[in-house]
Amino acid sequence: MTALQPDNTSDPPARLIARLEAIVGRGNVLHSKADRFVYGYDASVFRGRPAKAVALPGSTGEVAELVRLANSEGLAFVARGAGTGINGGALPQEDLLVIELSRMNRILEVDPDNRLVVVEPGVVNQDLKLFLAKRGFGFSYVPDPGSQVVSTIGGNVGNNAGGMHCLKYGVTSNHIAGLEVVLPGGEIIEVGGKTPDRPGMDLTGFFVGSEGTLGIVTRIIARILPLPEAVLTQLALFPDLDSAARAVSGIMAAGILPAALELLDRRSMTLVDRAVHIGFPDAAGSALIIELDGVREGLEIEVGRVREICTANDAVEIQTAETPEAADRIWLARRAAYGAMARISPTIYIADGCVPRNRLSEAIGRAIEICARKGLEVINLAHAGDGNLHPLIPYDQTIPGEKEKVIEAARELLAMCVEMGGTITGEHGIGVEKQEEMTLLFNGRELDAMFSLKLAFDPADRCNPRKIFPVAMFDRLQLSGP
Amino acid sequence: MNKSAVLASPAESLLGADGVHTSQAALAQHALDGLSPSVVAVPDTSEGVAEVLKWAHKDGLGVVVWGSGSRIGLGARPSRYDIAISLSRLNRIMEHDVENLTLTAQAGVTLLEAARTTVAHNQMLAAGWPWSRRTVGGLISANRPVPKRLLYGSVRDQLLGIRIALAEKGLVGFGGKVLKNVAGYDMTKLVIGSLGSLGVIVEATFKLFAIPHRETYLAAALASPILAASLATRLANGPLRPACLFLLSPLAAERMAKAQKLAGAAREWTLVAGFDGRSEAIRRQIADARALITQAGGDPRPACDTIGEAGGRCLTAEEESPPSVLRLRVGVAPGDVGDTLAYLETESPGDEPIDAVADHPGGAITLLFSLPEHPGESQLTETAGRIERIRAWLDEHAGFAVLEQAPAPYKSRISPWGRSSGAERAMGLIKSRLDPKGILAPGRFPEMNGHLGPLS
Structure with a gap:
């Protein structure tokens, strides 16, 4: 993970602004200090450098012209959508042009x-x-x-x-x-x-x-x-994580392919309950949301099978939504989770790793241990069907050393995922967050093969520079030239 | 000393005597467009493959990789062909992870062997027919259309990870066993359809599916390809969940009728819809599909619970074709399949009936031309002109046509790939980095090889 970048960029030259405005129009270039500063942030816990300037193109032609201008100026550039990435992938790592694509929304x-x-x-x-x-x-x-x-x-x-x-x-x-x-x-x-x-x-x-x-x-x-003809949603509550995980395996082994299989641990259930009042019973140690969709006739039988499997794995309660409103209510338990976390902590680190599905419960157990060792709390949500775990670690970034502790725990979590036959990111990407962890998953030759393709397309590393690959690879590049 | 003798000795030092074949029979068996390799390397380990590539890279030897050979005819005549690497001994199933529904197999494993392994646990690899002798490596390299792609996706949707031997960098692995994995570039996608031009796939991990409770096929005769295709669109876009939708020209339907009673009467345009799932769901879907067919003026046949190997071969045009057959693989958007078939019918000289099958959701039409094996000049000119006309029409419809198989005299006259898609430069750039000396499948993608320079 790269360190915080100091804010020592100078104002962009008027000549550059004029050229940008000539491409995208006057109102579509942002270059005040405040504007440039905020583009050094995204939804991650990291911070980049302020943008040199921000251009909002309205067409492919304008994007291409911006890219050509950046090249002619020897300026790097990064494309940005809504900035919701949590890996810092859209953060400027150097004094660069941000190409914000929000106007291209047709x-x-x-x-x-x-x-x-x-x-x-x-x-x-x-x-x-x-x-x-x-x-x-x-x-x-x-x-x-x-x-x-x-x-x-x-x-x-x-x-x-x-x-x-x-x-x-x-x-x-x-x-x-x-x-x-x-x-x-x-x-x-x-x-x-x-x-x-x-x-x-x-x-x-x-x-x-x-x-x-x-x-x-x-x-x-x-x-x-x-659209599927029918969608049936169930909520199954289990005494602990293990029994829910066994039910997941049982459902898959029965040849049922749910549209979604979401897992919540006890801590997340408590927080969700506090926020949106689902009314989880105290005896429930984990919750599984199961959504099946498809042709109506087969579906009802599968819902029955899922119920049997959950019961056989000690489910304490199983609800099947009879109406779309009831289904929404079940989904609320999952969708409200992140918001519910915000009530307990100003900052939440979202970890993202994958393990083979049948090792999910073990992985979550170990995640709890890792965090406990560091004196951190952890709340677990998981896309259980994919083996994609999201331990959420609440912390207060104003306490010195707290963020570093979280980052250390996250590293251990990722190493654990790889050791269990999984990967360091299931759905959020590498960005600046997991650059060094790439070496957990790939050897030097594999990294070199991928990096050679990066350089084939972008020999000067101008296009979203210094991302994905370990920082040392970029440093070597600067020493030796492309 | 001939080249075989020169190359045999270093090859044997890498693979042992039983890993290298130089007999005339072996070389002839691996001949391509009239060109024979000097040695056939048959490594039995992934490391062996990597060793052969390293040697070929060092000495600049041209390499063509063989799986089952079923689509080896794709691509131009190799510009260099020193070593054929056969993956026939790379045929081990590495892991069937029953609980996680994944299969890791060496590249030379056939779909049939994969099916034999997975069936014991009521699971299947859905990337092709379970009886197929095609190899998993070949399936990826040639990006074969998956028969039931509507339900299970295409190769790119099912492939989770690969191990591949690169010319310079040796054995590397990308992707993995888990369903979600966004670490680094998705290198597994690059090898899909690369025809062995980037490296040699030695191992692949696929996701598996549960074998459905039942599979049922329903065929219907329709008056025209347009009607058949619009019916296919309706079936695919509504509440039903067909697994596959094939369109057969009257000539192909006749062959299907002989192989399998499903198609019923011959000589009519025929739509075949397949459904996988629980009996209750299938019963309902067959009933609805029948109603839709009748509404469209079609004639539904009795449904049938299996089509077997012979029927499957008809649907995906995998019958053994005699060497005199030219096989053209046409690709269009699914919504253009009907118009394309109608065009091909009208385009056919002398109203000769066309021999075509189409995988509707895949927009994949296989067109078979039975041609004289030893054509005169006028025949060659006429056939080349016809394919040129078809390609010009397809250009207007964002389609393409590639030669999958053609007797040698035709292949020397007709470009195997047709028109450039504009993405070849980017492909060439990728190839130049992963195979810097261009030893793999040399010359087989000439459009791509012409763009090995820097991009901008």
């Missing part, structure tokens, strides 16, 4: 015959969902990261965002059919498209999740899926 096309939409990167995830719902297309854009009400599709693509419905429907990458990308040199290319399986490598899949380090995505062709 839904360009809905193509029901091909089950696709074409959107600009600044479209907010939930806005697309609401647009499809309100117009009655009968389709939905499925990926639903926790930040969906504010985060943009472009940001979701950059980070290959996950969500609650990945077990059945996959992560963002599985829903992206094609991209238009402005490459770091300013060239515009299209990869993928409405026609599936074009010959050659899957470049679309390669660009998704590259965290804006290989170019700036300016148009996205995304899959939409017909």
Whole structure:
């Protein structure tokens, strides 16, 4: 993790501002001290340097011109969506141009015959969902990261965002059919498209999740899926985490593929209860939200099977939502969780790691131990079907040394995930947060292979510089030149 | 000394005598577009593959990788072909993680072998038919359309991790066993469809699915490809959850009728819809699908619970084709499948019936041309002109057409890839870094190889 960056940037020269304004228009360049300062922040616990300037382009052509201008000025640049990333991926690591894509927020096309939409990167995830719902297309854009009400599709693509419905429907990458990308040199290319399986490598899949380090995505062709005929939601309460985890394995072993399988531990249940009054019984040590969807006939049988499996694994209570309102109430228990945490602490560190599904309970147990050793509290939420755990560590950053303690605990958590056969990030990406932890997962040759592709597209490391890879790799590059 | 003899000795020092074949029969068996390799390397470990690549990289030897060979005809004639690497001995299942529903297999494992392993636990690899002799490595390299992609996704949706031998950097691994993984670049995606041009896949991890309680297929005869395709769109876009939707031209339907009673009467455009799931859900979906078919003026046949290997081969055009057949793989957006088939019908000279099957959700049409094996000049010109016309039409519809198989005289006249998509430069750039001397599948993607320079 990189240290805090000092604020020692100078005001941008008027000449640069004039050139930026010539590209995007006068009202679309931000360069006051305050504006530049706030772009040194995002939703992470990290802080970058203030931006040199912020430009808000309105078209692909403008993005390409900005990128070319940056190159001609020897200036680095970073694309930014809503800034909801928690890995610091959008933070300026040097004196650079921020290209904010919020103005490029048009839904360009809905193509029901091909089950696709074409959107600009600044479209907010939930806005697309609401647009499809309100117009009655009968389709939905499925990926639903926790930040969906504010985060943009472009940001979701950059980070290959996950969500609650990945077990059945996959992560963002599985829903992206094609991209238009402005490459770091300013060239515009299209990869993928409405026609599936074009010959050659899957470049679309390669660009998704590259965290804006290989170019700036300016148009996205995304899959939409017909709405399921029926959705049935259950809430099962268990005496402890182990029994809930056994139920998860049991459900999967029975050949049932739920749309979502979300796990809450006792501490998160208590906090949620305090915030939104779900009324969890005291005997419940964990809660599992199970959502099944599909054709109505088969579904009711599966709901019955899930009930049996939960009962066999000592569930103390099982509720099945009979109405959409009741289902919303069950989901509230999960969706309100982050907000509920905010009541107990000014700052919350969200850890993100994955382990094989059958080791989730063990991983959460060890996460609790790791945090306890450091005198930290931890609250556990997990996308249980994916083995994606999110230990939440509340802390007070005004207490000296507290943040460092959290970061140390997070490192141990990630090492544990790798040791258990998992990964250091399930859905939030590397950014500046986990650069050094990449070595837990990849050896030198693997890192070199990926880094060589970064340099192939961006030899001078101007496109979201100094991200993803261990800092030493960039330092070596500066010594030796590209 | 001939080249075989020269290369045999270093190859044997890496793989042992039983890992290297230089017999005429072995070399001929691995010939490509009239070109034979000098040695066939048959490593039995991943490390062996890496050693061979290291040697080839050092000495600048051209390498082509073989799985089952079913799609080895894809791509241009290699510009250099010294070593064929056969993955037939890389055939071990490394791990079937029953609880986590994943399978890690060496690249030479066939779908059939994978199915034999997973069936014991009522699980399946959904990336292809369970009877297929195709290898998992080949499936990834050629990015084969998944028959039931509507329900299970395509190869890119099912592949979780790979181990790959790179020319310069040796064995590396990307991705893993977990469903969500966003650490670093998604290198697994790059090898999908790369036809062995970036490295040699030695191991792959896939997610598995539970074997459905039941699978049922329903076929319907329709008056035209447009009607059949619009019905397919309706079936895919409503509340039903079909696993697959295939369209067969009358000629292909006739073949299907012979192989399998499902298609019923021959010589009609036929839509085949497949459903996987619980019996109750399938019964309801078959009933609804029948109603939709009848509404569309189609003639639904009795549903059928299995199509077997013969039927499956018809649907995905995997019958053994004689060497005289030219196989064109056309890709369009799913919504354009009907128009494309209608165009292909009208385009056919002398109203000759077309032999085509289409995977509707995949927008994948396989078109078979039976041609004289030893054509005269006029035949060659006519066939090349016809494919040129088809490609021009597809250009207007954001489609493409690649040659999957063609008798040698045709292949030398017709570009295997057709028009450039514009992304080749980026692909060339990637290749130049992972295979700096261009030893892997050399010349097979000429469009890409032409763009190995810096990007901007």
